[in-house]
Amino acid sequence: MENSVNPDKNHKKRRVVVTGLGMATSLGLHVEESWGKALNGISGISKLTLPFAEKSPVQAVGEVGEKDWQKIQEEFKEESLTEGERRTLFALWAAKNALSDAGISDYGKQRDNCGVALAAGLGINRLEDIQNWINDRNFNIKRFGMEYSRVHRESIMRNNSHRPSALIGKRFGLHGMNCTVTTACASATQAIGIGYRSVQRGDADLMVAGGADSMINPVGLVFFVLLSAAATSSESPQTLCRPFDRKRAGLVMGEGAGIAILEEKSHAVRRGAKIYCEVAGYGSSMDAYQVTAPHPQGRGAEQSMRAALNDAGMNSHDIDYINAHGTSTKLNDAMETNAIKNVFQDHAKNIAISSSKSLIGHLLAASGGPEFVFTVLSTERNKVHPTINLTSPDPKCDLDYVPNMHRSMTVRAALSNSFGFGGQNASIIIIKYHGDEQ
């Protein structure tokens, strides 16, 4: 049985490098432009522009701007006519840019050794899908059954969660494994982790990995209000998301996608690909505590960071930067701080920590995607973007969150956290790429 699943396993693990990045967020459609804005602490959060939503309890969101959205639709004309969800087109945009950044553009080629691991969020629960079939104040199931072809193209019934991942596979000729991860806000980091392990063990040589999501629709807007997790203040949108700040009052939604190309090292070197960084480790955990709240001391968060460090064979003092989950909710930011202290002990205060959510909002299932992109850039370029709006320190959050100003610093290794509703957690570690001498 030595020759069972993946003979490669018995050899030294294959190394996995990052060779391409792509994103679409409220900061723009291009990685360099978005990174520049992030370093300068420019917020992508603005007043909601969704039609008929003037009375929405949520008024501040990180939207992909209308001009950018039109640009995406022009790029994917065919899909923009058939697909019902913004997230699907965000995913295509980010994947195409990441592939092209990695020097891959001949999509006609059969690529059996390349795959996709993508996070997708919830579909759109349209109120009209109920309203259209109401008779005498009841939902008329029989008439709904007879008229089902009228179901709107944006409806959850026409958009399964595997759609974005499958379309990337189809459009770009990636014929290896293709999977969709749905673990709430941990999804994208888990998808990247699955992508990393697939390459590491030889199930694929290259994986397109990340996430795409948008919940800027009527039911989506009230989703986190119902769960008492959303910031609903009417103060200026750009200062509403304030991770680790004493006045933080809940998450601010963003939308978009962030995707990375994960590639087996020698495959990348043979192609002469530009290598950003190396993925060094990944770990996941479950709180097994409550579906409504994270474990107050961050038990699961601590475990997932430890698992990633173990996987990377690294010590806690090797980490210079943490891209935090940092949701700007009371519960998360306090428990994440506590978990970081438990894992890193005395070194915790030396680590630069920042939350991308302060800039682009919470991209929910996709959040780990753009955050991974920023973490890679921090590690490659020795620059860390700030946590903006951090003006009133919280005694429970007493670490170095790189408040308001970016920092130039040596980043040997960085860790990115994502924690999902329900209690699923994931952490991934990036290190500088040093070629073969490692």
Next chain:
Amino acid sequence: MSLTDNRVVITGAGIVCSLGIGRDEVWDALLSGKTGISSIKGFDPSGFECKSAAQVKDLNPRDLGIHPRDSRIMDTHSYMLMKCARDAFSQAGLDKASIPKEDIGFFAGMGMVDYKAEDLLPSVLKSLNSSGSLNYDMFYTDGYREIYPLWPLSMLNNISFCQVAISLDMRGENTVFSPHADSGAQAIAEGVQTLLDSRAQAVLSGGVSEKISPFSLVRGLLSGILNTSNDLTEPVCRPFAAGRNGTVLGEGCGILTLESHQSAVERGMQCLASATGYNFAFESDEKFPGPSARALGNAMQGALNSAGLKPSDIDLIIAHGDGTISGDKNEILAIHKIFADCIDKVNVFSSKGALGHLLAGAPAVDIILGISMLDSGIVPPTITSSPDSSILFNLVRKPLRMNLQKILINCQSCEGQAASIIIEAAG
């Protein structure tokens, strides 16, 4: 086998489907040629083009000891997952084992979750203006408050998964894949790899179908895979039949406990089977929302390679065989190609005529049926009608007694991914 080999074995199996609860009940029904497919119950299906499904008998949350506080955000899919996970957990003795909670992993394929009309109806009614049209100002100010505040959690398919993790206090490596049959296979492959990498000592892996509801039925109809003829004179779902006309949705769940052979032996657990190979391949058929014959062939060949087997080593294929015209055609072509040298000796079984299409639940359920086949040396009958004349393999239509050692299990995603898994007798 030496005690130190690192093969992954199955030491627990929980199954719920339309033919019953638990491996014995399901097996007896399957062997006697029963089908769980019948007219849809629970709502009026008379308006739908497809009126049949394979539904599970009601699972009562009280019987599962689930608090009403928790069951309010749960549904049939949650109860099936809870039941199967608990059964797999206890069968493998994990409730009595001294394995740290952090070293127990959990991976599942899960479907889309649909709201119940009544969850949103009061909110919609409160948002209608005097002429009966939807007014968003009314929704955002008052209407949305009619929604149960924890309802959003019930819409996330990972919440049922986390409820199971809480119930069994499993804290290790984990992921939820979605939403088709391939996601259930992905969960099993990831579970196997997690054990091979020693990232867990034991893992629960498998998948669960969607609940049959007006909305899941419409999702199936819109994807074009369902049988809409409603001809009840022959089996509604007819895998590989000449007159096949689409598939039928089913409810069901399968969860396996996986661990290393060494761990099973040390803990004195019975090995039900070994999981020895898997592979995935993606390519959508141009005319059909499923994988091409090429992708299906690549998945099977890759699984054989990873298990170090050649086609003639396989005693039985548990096919995806969902009774769709193109899906079955592609699978026939792929089997003919990969097994060309031994095609007249290839036995093929499909469970879908009896259980319906279980989506994410299908791979683990088929593996659990495979375990019973390895145990008994009997392949149960495929519920179908006269086979497609192009078939060169033996479609098992009557119980077949044979020496069974190695089984290949296929599954397909409605978006174009093919997956294959190989299990072998524990030996």
